[in-house]
Amino acid sequence: MLAQLLCQYQDTPGGLLPLLQAIQEDLGYIPGEAVPAIARVMNCSAAEVHGVISFYHDLRTAPGGRHTLQVCRAESCQATGGRELEACARDLLGVDFGNTTADGVITLESVYCLGNCACSPSVRLDNDTYARVDREGLAGLIASLRQGAEDTA
Numbered sequence: 001m002l003a004q005l006l007c008q009y010q011d012t013p014g015g016l017l018p019l020l021q022a023i024q025e026d027l028g029y030i031p032g033e034a035v036p037a038i039a040r041v042m043n044c045s046a047a048e049v050h051g052v053i054s055f056y057h058d059l060r061t062a063p064g065g066r067h068t069l070q071v072c073r074a075e076s077c078q079a080t081g082g083r084e085l086e087a088c089a090r091d092l093l094g095v096d097f098g099n100t101t102a103d104g105v106i107t108l109e110s111v112y113c114l115g116n117c118a119c120s121p122s123v124r125l126d127n128d129t130y131a132r133v134d135r136e137g138l139a140g141l142i143a144s145l146r147q148g149a150e151d152t153a
């Protein structure tokens, strides 16, 4: 599938980011060993590919967890308790942003506005957005994920 995506985007002007997004959509992450081939077909350097991957927070270079928790770190959420929520997420999960818990259940990511500013602070868990999240609410969300992981183990 990677080879097919490389062919699909190789002649697309400005196609590097869409290609990276397509690879992540397909594989769940962008394997480091794919970077040289990506650079070759997009006619750029591997350093440029790495630069784009590191710039966009939602691109990852390792497989993510079964669930993704995104904490909004943009202005409105920051002004309404977002910083405390960030610290809480790190404490409860035991990982920093961009990483996955040791049990492989939850990946913690930053996001810069979920379009839910009027009800900030906000987080997104997989495809669901939660508004006015406080420490207790976040702890409850994380506990439910962990419980669900135990139930399916």
Ligand code: FES
Pocket: 072, 073, 074, 075, 076, 077, 078, 112, 113, 114, 115, 116, 117, 120, 121, 122
């Ligand atoms: S700033 Fe957080 S939802 Fe917009």
